[in-house]
Amino acid sequence: MDGFGPSSYGDAFADVYDRWYGDLPGLADTLDGAERLAMSGPVLELACGTGRVALPLAARVGEVHALDSSQAMLDRLHAKAAGCNGTVVTHLGDMARFTLTDAPPFALVFVAFNSLFNLATAEAQSGCFQAVARHLAPGGRFAVECVVPGDPPPNRHDAIELHTLAANRVVLRVSRQDPSEQTLAGQHVEITEAGIRLRPWFLRYSTVEQLDAMATGAGLELAVRWADWSGRRFDADAVGHVSVYQLPPGTVR
Ligand SMILES: C[S@@+](CC[C@H](N)C(=O)[O-])C[C@H]1O[C@@H](n2cnc3c(N)ncnc32)[C@H](O)[C@@H]1O
Numbered sequence: 001m002d003g004f005g006p007s008s009y010g011d012a013f014a015d016v017y018d019r020w021y022g023d024l025p026g027l028a029d030t031l032d033g034a035e036r037l038a039m040s041g042p043v044l045e046l047a048c049g050t051g052r053v054a055l056p057l058a059a060r061v062g063e064v065h066a067l068d069s070s071q072a073m074l075d076r077l078h079a080k081a082a083g084c085n086g087t088v089v090t091h092l093g094d095m096a097r098f099t100l101t102d103a104p105p106f107a108l109v110f111v112a113f114n115s116l117f118n119l120a121t122a123e124a125q126s127g128c129f130q131a132v133a134r135h136l137a138p139g140g141r142f143a144v145e146c147v148v149p150g151d152p153p154p155n156r157h158d159a160i161e162l163h164t165l166a167a168n169r170v171v172l173r174v175s176r177q178d179p180s181e182q183t184l185a186g187q188h189v190e191i192t193e194a195g196i197r198l199r200p201w202f203l204r205y206s207t208v209e210q211l212d213a214m215a216t217g218a219g220l221e222l223a224v225r226w227a228d229w230s231g232r233r234f235d236a237d238a239v240g241h242v243s244v245y246q247l248p249p250g251t252v253r
Pocket of ligand 1: 007046048053067069093
């Protein structure tokens with residue numbers, strides 16, 4: 001999508017993110033799963049947004065590092081952090097290519113709610129796996145929560161759906177899926193009497209096999225794949241997955 005960069009999504013959605021997505025189901029399972037995987041070690045969340053996960057996780061484990069490419073998203077997180085227990089150490093950066101010099105090696109790095117797919121190309125997603133591998137402590141894990149892509153339409157597919165209908169505004173979700181590129185480009189178009197506000201988004205979805213190959217390329221191996229953060233068994237009917245990768249034992253870096 002022309003003009004769309006790493007901070008475009010966050011900068012466009014920061015003002016509505018908590019209202020639209022703040023109470024996604026399954027948060028308690030996400031917190032339980034992340035806490036279990038971290039085993040009391042240092043934690044980094046990638047694409048942390050407004051701190052939907054990072055803030056309550058910090059209240060449980062004491063400190064969480066959290067990276068996002070949008071200062072507007074991190075500003076929202078900081079505004080909410082004042083009233084929370086625990087510390088969230090934020091980092092402004094691109095998860096496709098980050099180096100955190102003032103951070104410990106992590107026992108757990110995770111990326112929730114399909115956020116890895118915000119990286120627009122397979123190369124950028126592979127870059128993320130490689131950056132994560134460089135930041136893991138021995139035995140550390142990388143947990144990736146994504147949807148399992150459904151059967152793609154045979155050709156390019158355009159759609160307009162109604163997102164919000166109120167007396168004083170309407171929000172339309174306009175999207176274009178390109179199955180050959182595995183991309184979904186869209187806009188949330190908010191129309192009010194004051195004018196039109198565009199909120200662009202762009203996703204590159206990957207299959208579990210493609211993610212596993214990216215992990216292998218970064219020197220990581222699949223430790224376990226669940227259907228969700230509760231640890232439910234992953235099978236052919238699963239619509240989502242939490243894949244946990246780790247450095248093979250004995251890896252020297
Ligand atoms: C859908 S939101 C999800 C936020 C959070 N993971 C959650 O579960 O609520 C996607 C987030 O990814 C961030 N993001 C997009 N591209 C990024 C990149 N290249 N590096 C780091 N963060 C990115 C956006 O700024 C936004 O905060």
